[in-house]
Amino acid sequence: xxxxxxxxxxxxxxxxxxxxxxxxxxxxxxxxxxxxxxxxxxxxxxxxxxxxxxxxxxxxxxxxxxxxxxxxxxxxxxxxxxxxxxxxxxxxxxxxxxxxxxxxxxxxxxxxxxxxxxxxxxxxxxxxxxxxxxxxxxxxxxxxxxxxxxxxxxxxxxxxxxxxxxxxxxxxxxxxxxxxxxxxxxxxxxxxxxxxxxxxxxxxxxxxxxxxxxxxxxxxxxxxxxxxxxxxxxxxxxxxxxxxxxxxxxxxxxxxxxxxxxxxxxxxxxxxxxxxxxxxxxxxxxxxxxxxxxxxxxxxxxxxxxxxxxxxxxxxxxxxxxxxxxxxxxxxxxxxxxxxxxxxxxxxxxxxxxxxxxxxxxxxxxxxxxxxxxxxxxxxxxxxxxxxxxxxxxxxxxxxxxxxxxxxxxxxxxxxxxxxxxxxxxxxxxxxxxxxxxxxxxxxxxxxxxxxxxxxxxxxxxxxxxxxxxxxxxxxxxxxxxxxxxxxxxxxxxxxxxxxxxxxxxxxxxxxxxxxxxxxxxxxxxxxxxxxxxxxxxxxxxxxxxxxxxxxxxxxxxxxxxxxxxxxxxxxxxxxxxxxxxxxxxxxxxxxxxxxxxxxxxxxxxxxxxxxxxxxxxxxxxxxxxxxxxxxxxxxxxxxxxxxxxxxxxxxxxx
Numbered sequence: 240x241x242x243x244x245x246x247x248x249x250x251x252x253x254x255x256x257x258x259x260x261x262x263x264x265x266x267x268x269x270x271x272x273x274x275x276x277x278x279x280x281x282x283x284x285x286x287x288x289x290x291x292x293x294x295x296x297x298x299x300x301x302x303x304x305x306x307x308x309x310x311x312x313x314x315x316x317x318x319x320x321x322x323x324x325x326x327x328x329x330x331x332x333x334x335x336x337x338x339x340x341x342x343x344x345x346x347x348x349x350x351x352x353x354x355x356x357x358x359x360x361x362x363x364x365x366x367x368x369x370x371x372x373x374x375x376x377x378x379x380x381x382x383x384x385x386x387x388x389x390x391x392x393x394x395x396x397x398x399x400x401x402x403x404x405x406x407x408x409x410x411x412x413x414x415x416x417x418x419x420x421x422x423x424x425x426x427x428x429x430x431x432x433x434x435x436x437x438x439x440x441x442x443x444x445x446x447x448x449x450x451x452x453x454x455x456x457x458x459x460x461x462x463x464x465x466x467x468x469x470x471x472x473x474x475x476x477x478x479x480x481x482x483x484x485x486x487x488x489x490x491x492x493x494x495x496x497x498x499x500x501x502x503x504x505x506x507x508x509x510x511x512x513x514x515x516x517x518x519x520x521x522x523x524x525x526x527x528x529x530x531x532x533x534x535x536x537x538x539x540x541x542x543x544x545x546x547x548x549x550x551x552x553x554x555x556x557x558x559x560x561x562x563x564x565x566x567x568x569x570x571x572x573x574x575x576x577x578x579x580x581x582x583x584x585x586x587x588x589x590x591x592x593x594x595x596x597x598x599x600x601x602x603x604x605x606x607x608x609x610x611x612x613x614x615x616x617x618x619x620x621x622x623x624x625x626x627x628x629x630x631x632x633x634x635x636x637x638x639x640x641x642x643x644x645x646x647x648x649x650x651x652x653x654x655x656x657x658x659x660x661x662x663x664x665x666x667x668x669x670x671x672x673x674x675x676x677x678x679x680x681x682x683x684x685x686x687x688x689x690x691x692x693x694x695x696x697x698x699x700x701x702x703x704x705x706x707x708x709x710x711x712x713x714x715x716x717x718x719x720x721x722x723x724x725x726x727x728x729x730x731x732x733x734x735x736x737x738x739x740x741x742x743x744x745x746x747x748x749x750x751x752x753x754x755x756x757x758x759x760x761x762x763x764x765x766x767x768x769x770x771x772x773x774x775x776x777x778x779x780x781x782x783x784x785x786x787x788x789x790x791x792x793x794x795x796x797x798x799x800x801x802x803x804x805x806x807x808x809x810x811x812x813x814x815x816x817x818x819x820x821x822x823x824x825x826x827x828x829x830x831x832x833x834x835x836x837x838x839x840x841x842x843x844x845x846x847x848x849x850x851x852x853x854x855x856x857x858x859x860x861x862x863x864x865x866x867x868x869x870x871x872x873x874x875x876x877x878x879x880x881x882x883x884x885x886x887x888x889x890x891x892x893x894x
Contacts, residue, residue, distance in 0.1 A: 299439030302458030303398060305485030305729060307412060307448055309494040316412055316449070318398045322379050324371040328359065330391030337389060338370065344385050345378050347371060354538045361419040367395070372537050400442070400449075400536045406529040408497050410557040411490070411656070411722060413447020414532035416539075436460050445535065448488060448722065451655050455726055458485035487727040489734070491520035495884065496849055500525045503842050503856075505865030508830040509809075510558035510701040512720075513846060516709035516815060516824045519718030519739065521654070523825075523846065524702075526558040560654070563662045563698040564828050567784030567835070568622045569813040570693030572755050573707060574630055575615050577642040579751035583634050586615040586754040592625040599685045603628050619758030619782065620766040624692050631691025636682060639690060640666035645745055646707045647717070648699050654720045662703060665696035694787060704826035708813045711755060712780075712821035715747030756780055760818045768812070771840040773871040776852050780821075781814025781843065783835030786828075807831040810867075812839035816847045823850050832867055841869040848876065855879040 307316035324345065331337050338355075341347055347370060355370045362368055374382075379394055386392070400415045418426075418441060426434060437443075438460055444450035461482030500511050504527040513523040534543050547555050556562060578584040594609040595602050605624035618626035631639065644650060649664025663669070667682040674680050689695035702720065710717050718739070725736040759780035763772045767783045786809045810832040815824035825843055832838035841864050848854040856864065857874030 300461035300463055300479070300482040301398065301439050301441075302460060302482035303484040303729075304400060304415070305456040305458065305726075306487045307456070308487060308489050309492045309497075310490060310724065311493065311495075313494050314403060315408060315490070315494060317401050317403065319401050320396060320398055321372060322374040323369040323395050323397050324374060324382065325367040325369045325393060325395050326355070327367045327391045327393075334359075337392065341370065341389065341392065344382055345371060345374075350540045350542075353541050357541070358417060358538050361417070367393075369397075369537070372397075372399070397441075402532045404494070404498075405531045405533060407501065408492065408494060408524070409447075409529045409532045410526040410559065411447055411492060411497075411524050412532060413449040413451075414445055414535040415442045415449050416445045416535045417441055418443050442536075446658075447656060448490070450657055452488050452723065452726075455488060456485040458729070459483035484729040486729055488723055489725045489727060490722050491515075491522065491724045492524065492722065493522055493850075495879070495882075496523045496846065497525060499849055499855065500842065500846060501527060501529065502861065503845060503864045504829070507832060507838075507865075507867070508552055508558070509828050509832070509839075510562055511825060511827040511842065511846070512559050512701045512705035513823055513825040513850075514705050514709045514718075514720055516712035516718070516821050519709070519720045519742075520724065521720055521722050522823060522850070524559055524722065526556070526560070526562070528552050528554040530554045557656075557658065558828075558830075559701050560656055561658060561660045561700070562828075563660060563700055564809055564811070565695075565697050565786040566693035566699055566704055567786030567809070567811050568624075568692060569704060569782050569784035569811050569826070569835075570697065571622065571627050571691075572619055572711065572759055572782050572813075573643065573646065573648075574627050574639070574691055575619060575758065576711065576747065576751060576755045577634065577639060578615070578630055579754060580747060581634065581638060581642060583638075584615070584630060586751075589614050590618070590623070590626045590629060592623045594625070596625045596628040596688070598628070598632065598688055601685060603688055615754055616758040616761060619755070620761035622762075622767060622783070627691035628688050629691075631687050631689075632684070634687075636687045636690060637666050637668075639687075640664055640669075645717070645743075646710055647703050648697075648707060650703070652702055652706055652720050654702060655722050659702070660700065662700055663696055663698040665690065670696075693784065701826045701828055704811075704813055705824060708815055708826055709821075709824040710745065711752060711759075712815035712824045713742075714749065714752050715745045717743040717745055756818060759814075763814075763818075767836045768814075768840045770870045771836060771844050775844065775847070777816055777847065778818040779814055779816035779844075779847055780818040781812060781840070783840055784811035784813070785809070785833065785835050786811060808833050810835045810838035812836075812843050814840075814843050814847075816851060823847065829867070838867040841867075845872070848872065849879050853879045855882045 304318055306314055308314055326334065326337065328334050338347060338352065351371055355368060358368050374394070382394060402409070402412060402414070422443060426437060433454070436457070436459060440457070440460065444453040444456065449456065459482060461480050463479040496513070500523050504525070507527065509527055511523060511525040512521065514521055530547055579586065589612040591612050592605070592610045594605050594607070603624070607622060607624065610621050610623060613621060613623045613626055643664055649662045651659055651661055670682050671680045686695060690697060706720055721737070721739060723737050725734050727734045759782055760778065762768050762782050763779045768781055772779055808831070810829045811827065812835050813826045815821040823846070825846060827839045827842050829838040829842070845856050845864065854876040855878065856872060857876055859874040860869065860872050863869040863873065
């Protein structure tokens with residue numbers, strides 16, 4: 240059967256389909272054209288920038304950290320470059336398996352593993368963490384040949400901090416360490432400019448000068464624009480802006496004097512602070528025992544950390560800044576000055592010292608025994624407890640507090656080191672705030688008595704005692720103690736002194752200061768320190784002191800041999816020299832060493848000999864000082880400027 244088709248209708252239907260398809264195609268091409276216009280014209284700049292960023296990478300260039308020098312230009316902190324092997328945990332499937340595989344190529348010690356584990360706990364997963372440091376060229380080449388096996392592991396060239404004299408002055412210098420998560424969070428509150436400057440920085444000052452002058456030492460971060468492959472590998476450098484090294488920090492410390500003092504302490508614990516009373520410059524700042532800051536640079540291992548933190552000697556404690564001690568009899572000269580300035584007692588008033596002082600039914604004794612009548616000068620010379628028991632009773636705790644506070648006792652001195660403690664300068668208000676129970680808040684008159692001889696609630700740092708000594712030495716002028724003299728611009732070489740506040744005049748009358756100085760001078764010429772300073776080429780002024788480390792039971796005679804070593808009395812000495820034109824003032828404590836004249840004063844004598852006479856103890860004299868058996872120097876003193884200095888020092892002298 241033949242089918243009859245409507246050719247005209249089919250043709251019309253076909254034409255309609257062609258038109259529809261044509262319109263669809265035209266619409267599609269219109270959309271494509273519009274999209275091309277949008278991408279090529281409207282978003283041209285944005286997409287071009289993205290393409291460029293895919294092709295290039297901006298890499299921060301961490302600057303060289305600034306040097307730290309002593310007052311004579313000896314380098315105390317510097318840098319060196321070394322290769323490290325680093326793992327980025329987020330780019331590695333199984334970190335432990337990767338480390339095991341790495342051991343087939345390079346040596347990875349248990350200490351390396353422990354350090355990596357600790358650093359990983361303090362870091363984010365996308366941070367690059369070192370598993371090995373200080374790789375040799377051979378090790379770098381060996382890993383490079385096997386790198387394809389270890390995605391997420393790479394070799395980096397890093398700068399490392401170096402302290403060439405190891406433990407010397409470690410409490411002053413401090414150390415740098417890897418930035419932890421807490422510090423990274425704190426950095427988020429910094430100004431945008433400072434945050435940008437720390438891009439790429441992994442290490443920061445943690446303690447001491449390294450921390451206090453972090454931004455000065457850090458420098459300005461540079462940038463490099465690198466062309467990268469599709470896999471993210473650097474192909475070539477397109478542009479760069481070099482980093483600006485950190486500025487050099489120049490300290491007031493004389494590192495040779497610092498070493499002398501640390502050597503004289505030997506294995507004993509204690510602290511010494513020496514100040515130029517005319518300026519407040521800190522010449523020596525010693526805390527013993529010390530520690531090696533190099534241990535912290537790459538991340539300290541668990542064993543070393545435990546050894547430092549669990550030691551009974553507390554080597555991490557900065558005793559000069561944070562250790563507080565009763566000042567003992569070294570407080571008496573300041574009590575004498577307080578009596579003169581407040582009018583509570585004149586210099587010629589004679590007080591009978593029978594060897595005891597009765598108050599409120601309690602008998603306050605004195606190891607000096609019956610020394611008879613003493614005026615103010617002799618009370619300092621003979622260290623009369625009875626004189627100062629009665630003086631404290633007459634003055635009262637609040638008057639003592641109000642006089643001692645401007646001298647810096649129980650106050651923050653403002654030295655350019657972080658972590659300084661205030662100590663305790665007692666008053667009735669202090670006790671109300673310090674205790675909770677009502678009966679503890681009350682100040683009892685009997686508590687005032689022992690304050691006069693530097694005991695009781697009194698607890699001060701050696702920095703505070705040294706500053707107060709410097710005030711007396713300079714006739715009542717109070718200078719802010721400081722460790723940094725100036726900074727030096729690494730690029731221009733320009734030295735910029737750090738401005739210091741003007742000296743504060745505490746208003747002491749010259750006659751009153753002279754009385755105290757005469758008493759201090761007599762301690763050295765005919766008092767408890769006369770043997771130590773016999774034959775000195777200058778006239779010194781000072782005061783010995785002995786302070787209780789633990790409270791003795793009432794009516795119990797002190798017997799050092801019956802006590803544990805850490806329970807024995809502390810030995811103290813405060814002094815300045817020359818007596819008539821002081822150029823150096825100091826305070827020193829030797830913990831649990833007993834009598835101040837036997838352990839502390841000999842150290843001070845050698846400090847003065849070094850600073851004023853260019854003399855260095857003989858070997859036999861040094862041996863006696865280290866064990867607390869020295870008086871006046873023995874053997875022929877050496878010329879300090881000619882004494883051999885450690886090899887590390889000569890190799891690291893600043894240009």
